[in-house]
Amino acid sequence: MVKEIERVGIPVVHVCTVVPISLTVGANRIVPAVAIPHPLGNPTQSKEDEKALRKSIILKALKALETEVHGQTVFDK
Numbered sequence: 001m002v003k004e005i006e007r008v009g010i011p012v013v014h015v016c017t018v019v020p021i022s023l024t025v026g027a028n029r030i031v032p033a034v035a036i037p038h039p040l041g042n043p044t045q046s047k048e049d050e051k052a053l054r055k056s057i058i059l060k061a062l063k064a065l066e067t068e069v070h071g072q073t074v075f076d077k
Contacts, residue, residue, distance in 0.1 A: 013061045029064040
């Protein structure tokens with residue numbers, strides 16, 4: 001679905017827990033997530049640490065969204 005949305009000119013960020021699958025389906029902007037049951041958090045962390053983790057992932061996704069890419073790019077830093 002990400003490829004179809006981008007085909008009409010809307011940039012998409014695929015936040016995912018299994019990067020190889022995103023690469024296989026052809027997503028261009030990929031942001032790795034934490035784990036399958038909790039992609040945007042880690043319930044074993046304190047509330048403050050989990051909030052910081054979530055914010056970090058969302059900020060990466062927003063940065064990826066505004067970044068022009070040529071082909072598949074994994075935003076893991």
